[in-house]
Amino acid sequence: MIAYFVMELGLEDNMPIYSGGLGTLAGDTLFSYADMDIPAVCVTLLYKRGYNLQKITPHGMQLDFDALWDYKRYLRKLDLEVEIYFGDKKQKVACWEYWVRSKSDVRVLFLDADIEGNDPEIRRLNSKLYFDDGLYRLRQEILLGIGGYRVLKALGYAIHIYHMNESHSAFLVVELLRELGSLEEVRKRCVFTTHTPVPAGHDRFPVEMVKEELKVYDHIDWDKETEEGNINLSLLASKYSGKVNAVSHRHKFVTAGIFPELAEGIEYVTNGVYHKRWVHEEIQDLFNEYMPGWDENPILLQRAYEIPSELLLRKHNRIKSELVNLVNKQTDASFSDDVLTIGVARRVTPYKRNDLILRDVDRLVHIAESFGEIQIVFAGKAHPRDGLGKEMIKNIFEKIKLIRGKTKAVKVAFLENYGIDMARLLIAGCDVWLNNPKRPYEACGTSGMKAGMNGVLNFSTWDGWWLEGGIEGVNGWGIGPKPSWQDMTESKDEEDLEDLYGKLAYVIIPTFYRHRDEWVRLMKNSIATIGPYFNTHRMVSEYISKVYKIGLR
Known part of the structure; x- marks a missing residue:
C-alpha cells in the first residue's frame, strides 16, 4: 500500500x-x-x-x-x-x-x-x-x-x-x-x-x-x-x-x-498527465473510433495517423469555436474562429515570463499585419502576495489597450479565474500552446503535454519536459538555443524573443494559413509523439x- x-x-x-x-x-x-x-x-x-x-x-x-x-x-x-x-x-x-x-x-x-x-x-x-x-x-x-x-x-x-x-x-x-x-x-x-x-x-x-x-x-x-x-x-x-x-x-x-x-x-x-481527463470529448470520439483502447493503453495514441485529416481538423475547429465563444462572452476582444489562436495559460510569476510575446508590441503588430492575423488568449493567477506576478497581469492589460489603438490584426484577451474546466477547453481549443519560462527553471511543466494530446502544437522554451519530448518542426517548435542536459545557463530574454518572433513570422503563421495539410500532419505528429509517453499511466x-x-x- x-x-x-x-x-x-x-x-x-x-x-x-x-x-x-x-x-x-x-x-x-x-x-x-x-x-x-x-x-x-x-x-x-x-x-x-x-x-x-x-x-x-x-x-x-x-x-x-x-x-x-x-x-x-x-x-x-x-x-x-x-x-x-x-x-x-x-x-x-x-x-x-x-x-x-x-x-x-x-x-x-x-x-x-x-x-x-x-x-x-x-x-x-x-x-x-x-x-x-x-x-x-x-x-x-x-x-x-x-x-x-x-x-x-x-x-x-x-x-x-x-x-x-x-x-x-x-x-x-x-x-x-x-x-x-x-x-x-x-x-x-x-x-x-x-x-x-x-x-x-x-x-x-x-x-x-x-x-x-x-x-x-x-x-x-x-x-x-x-x-x-x-x-x-x-x-x-x-x-x-x-x-x-x-x-x-x-x-x-x-x-x-x-x-x-x-x-x-x-x-x-x-x-x-491523465489522458482521459485532458483529451477533449470531441477528440475522444475520434480516438474511440480510430484508436479503440487508447483510454486503457495510451501507447495506442501513436496510431493517430489513422485519423482522417478532415475529421481531426473539423473536431478541432468545433472546440476552437467553443473557446472563441467563451472569450467573446467574458471579454470584448472580438475573437474569430478562423484566426491563428495562441494560448498562454499558467500560474503568473516572473520566471514563467507569461507576457514575453507582448514585450515588443510594434514588432508583434508588424508580424500580424505582414504575415497573418493572430489572437492570443491569456489566463492564470498570481499568488496573492506575488507583487511581480500581479504587475505582469497589469502589464498584459496595458498592452491589450496599446495594441487595440494600433491594429485589428492582433487581438488579445485575458480570462480570469483560471481553473480545471477552463484549462480543458483552452488546451484543446488553441492552435498553438506557448510556454516560454526562463531556462532552467521549468522543472517539468505539464500543460504542453495536455495540449499535445489534443493535436495542439507546442511552442516552448527548451526546458523541462519539452527538452525530452519536443522535436523541432515535427510536433512543435522550440524557443531559443537548445541546451545540453547539464547546461544550467539562464536563457536571455532578447535572444528568446528574437527566436519567438522569427518563428512566428516565418514558420508558424505561414504554415497555418497557407499549408493547412502540413499543419494537420503536425497535429497528428503531436498526438502520436506526446500522447503515448507523457501520460500518468x-x-x-x-x-x-x-x-x-x-x-x-
Missing part, C-alpha cells in the same frame, strides 16, 4: 484546493493509480476557504477573494479523531474522505483541525492554501506529516511506501523514526519527489521555531538537521528517503546542482519500477 502525501490536490473544478500544475498532477496521479489497480491512499489538508478566487479590474489589477466551496457536498466526515502536539498544545485532528473510483478505489483523506475545543490559531490551519510562509505554514506541514501519519495508523492502514510529493509532509519522518527506531529502517519506507528548480523554493524554517513546535518529539536532534540555522524540509525528506526523484531528465541535473549531496543517487521520473509505472521498489519487494 502506498501513502501519497500532497499539500494541494486538483480533483474537480469545484474543489478549489490547488494552485496550479502541482495540484492537478497529484489529481492525475490518483486517477492513474485507480485505473491501474495500484493500492494507494492519499493524504492532504482540507482548505475551507480554498486557494484564491481571482477577479481582475478593467485596469488589470488582480483582486483576491476566498474561494469558498461546499466541501460537505463532496466529502464525508469520518468518525475518527487523533491527537497531535503543536508546542505544548495537544490538539485534535478530524478527517474527511473522498473516493477516486475505477478498477480499484483510491481513498483521499482530508485532515481537519478546525474543531471545537482546539486553539483558534490551530483551527486557522484549515483556512487557506499557501496563505503564509512562516509559523502558519510550518504548522500546516506538521498537521500534514504527523497528523496524516496518525490518521493512517488509526484507520489501520499497513503502509509499505510513504511517498512525499514535495517536502510539505516531511515531518512524517518524525513519527516513523519513533516507531521504527533507525534512519535505515525509515529509509526503507520513504520516497521523496522534488518539483522545485530553484533553491529559494524549498521550504526552510528557523531551527528554534521547529524545536518549539515539536518540543514533545525529543527523539530527533534538530541541531544535526540544521543548515545555516534553518531546517530545510527537502534535505530532511531526502535524508530519510531510500529514493529521491526529480520530475524530468533535465530536472535531475538541476536538482543535483541545488543539492550536490544527492547528485549520485537521484532518479528521475518525468511527469505525465507511464509515469506511475516508472514510479513502481524505479522508486517504490525499495518497499515493495
